[in-house]
Amino acid sequence: MKRIATAAIVAATVLIGPAPASAAEQVVLAKGHTDAIDVHYVDGALRLKVRDDTVSPAVVRDPADVTFQVLPAAETAVPDLPTFALLGSPGDRIWMLPQVQDPALLWPGWNTGALDRGVLVDDRVTISLVGAEGPGDVTLFDTNSLGTPTIKFRSADGLPDRLDVPVHTHAHAGWVFSAPGAYTLKFQADATLTGGTPVSTGPVDYRFVVGGGELGLTVSGLADGEYQPGDTVTLQAVQTPQGSLTRYQWFSKRPDDPDFAPVEGETGAAYSFTATRALNATEYLVRLYDGENVAASSDPVTLWVAFPQEGSSAAKSVTATIDGTEGALVLSVDPEHRVVTLPAASLSATGDRWESTGALQPVTVTDTRAAKPGWTASGQVADGFRTSDGRDFAGGYLGWTPAVVQQGGRQGAVAGPVAVPYVSGQPGTGLGGSAVLATAPAGAGLGTARLDAALRLSVPTDTEAGTYTGTLTLTAI
Known part of the structure; x- marks a missing residue:
């Protein structure tokens, strides 16, 4: 400084361009743009990655480190139009991530922009949905200028489904799930090198959570056993996997309270306070919010505080002085933030x-x-x-x-x-x-x-x- x-x-x-992500960083993507199926050819191998544009700078992630969340706001009804019969009967409930971006939802697409021309035969790669596991069916479709849908992938009528995609293509479709819950979609990319050698990613798992309710939230930091009066208690909210939502609310319930009540002003991931005997057997929980909706709620934890120790005590006065005659104006940037990479x-x-x-x-x-x-x-x-x-x-x-x-x-x-x-x-x-x-x-x-x-x-x-x-x-x- x-x-x-x-x-x-x-x-x-x-700088302009994406940065790599840590392989161990587990994230939940719930809103914003992402190239869920991002095809790369690196070191002689074809690979599937996830380009995450929900953060700045953008990062490239391993699909194993990502959970795609289809928020409850994605729930809608099948239109009463013959062209949309492929999604179910009119009025059926579906959960859809639309082809056109909705800022309140995730906007996943596919991308072959990282592939160089002249490397693959016909400058093309085949993206396939080879498997789909979950409580319902999955359909990916796009619409033309007249609003007529064209199916890209659909699990209900059998898999695999294949899509030939030129290099330097970036596209989006509607992603439709017929029921809430957890899904595993298996995508695969295949191509042939110009020398005649076939290359393939093999099946790659993509995790989707539809309709909410699957995001885990726990409270950590509570020590085993009893606290002494005067000890500092620090409770920490932990998302599993870690996502982009950051609005919390802590709640407490003393033994004689009828229900949990919000702790005023405690809306961060951590909550610190001083243990007193009056707080013995108090329960605490935390909730995570997406707007006004509860995205996840933890199980309660119980604080145990011992009786004050017997014996004498003494107090000491501590005086601190800040010298107002000196001073400076200082502007500083954290060394980790001195390089900003734009997508x-x-x-x-x-x-x-x-x-x-x-x-x-x-x-x-x-x-x-x-x-x-x-x-x-x-x-x-x-x-x-x-x-x-x-x-x-x-x-x-x-x-x-x-x-x-x-x-x-x-x-x-x-x-x-x-x-x-x-x-x-x-x-x-x-x-x-x-x-x-x-x-x-x-x-x-x-x-x-x-x-x-x-x-x-x-x-x-x-x-x-x-x-x-x-x-x-x-x-x-």
């Missing part, structure tokens, strides 16, 4: 821009100056973005939407205005010029504030393909 009395300057590098850009909805979105990651501003002059944090990509071979575009094509994610109780930090990426003939210069991330007025800057921003890259469609790197300089004065 670099400390400067009147200003602090740090730099972070912004590969895709065409905008209007088809006239290449766009990608991500997160700046937390930036910390700490002001310990006794005079409380206030501060302004800003950022700029002054030198633009460049590839290793010299191609470039201006920093103004990157914009942000700032946010103050945390600050002290006496601070008054305010997020800066949206910096819109540059478009010819329209207002907005993005981060090509200095853009305010946040400000704290005089008298309200003392303390530590954590800042972040949603990043948006938007470049013209004639921008040459490549990986571009730029330096975002962050300044606090």
Whole structure:
């Protein structure tokens, strides 16, 4: 961390492209875009991966590390239209992830964009659904411009089902499950190398949980045996597998209470408090929420607190002094967050821009100056973005939407205005010029504030393909 009395300057590098994920990281994907069937050819082998765009930067995961969750909001009815008879009788309940993205649901697709041309015969790969286990049937279909459905995969009429897919294809379909519960879908990719050698992934398991209720939630951290009065108790909510939901509520129930009651203000994954004899035999549980719906609830755990130990006691006064005559303004970035990798850009909805979105990651501003002059944090990509071979575009094509994610109780930090990426003939210069991330007025800057921003890259469609790197300089004065 670099400390400067009147200003602090740090730099972070912004890259475009996906990053690999840890093989041991177990995740639940419940909302947002993902290429569930992501075909790769690496080290002479054809492989199936999962490209997870629900996080920024995007990561490539092993299917064994992923559970795909079809949330209860996906429940709907089979339309009363003859063309949709393939899904069941009109009015039958189904759980559908639609072909067109719904921000409240998962949007899985398939992708052969990682395959190079000229490696496979006819530049094609065959993706097959070779097995489906679960409480109901599974159907993948897409619709043409007239709304007529075309089946891609369907377990009800026998498997395997095969789909020939050209390389550099990215597509989505409707995924329909006829009953809630846990499913295992077995996908396989096959191709022939241009030299005549066949290659295959073999069957690869994909886990789907439909309709909720399968996400595990437990409470850890409670010590075996009794706590002594005055001990610190820390309870931890644990999702199995770990997912993207983060809104919790802790509940407690003393022996004489008729039911569990929410613990006010305790909405994080961890809950800490001091053990007292009055809390002996109190039960605790935690619930995980998706919006207003309970996604999972733990079993209760019981706290046991011993009687106070006999004997004498004494108290000691401890005095701490903070020297207000010294101080500094410090802007810092966690070393793990100094590189931000944006997902590969895709065409905008209007088809006239290449766009990608991500997160700046937390930036910390700490002001310990006794005079409380206030501060302004800003950022700029002054030198633009460049590839290793010299191609470039201006920093103004990157914009942000700032946010103050945390600050002290006496601070008054305010997020800066949206910096819109540059478009010819329209207002907005993005981060090509200095853009305010946040400000704290005089008298309200003392303390530590954590800042972040949603990043948006938007470049013209004639921008040459490549990986571009730029330096975002962050300044606090």
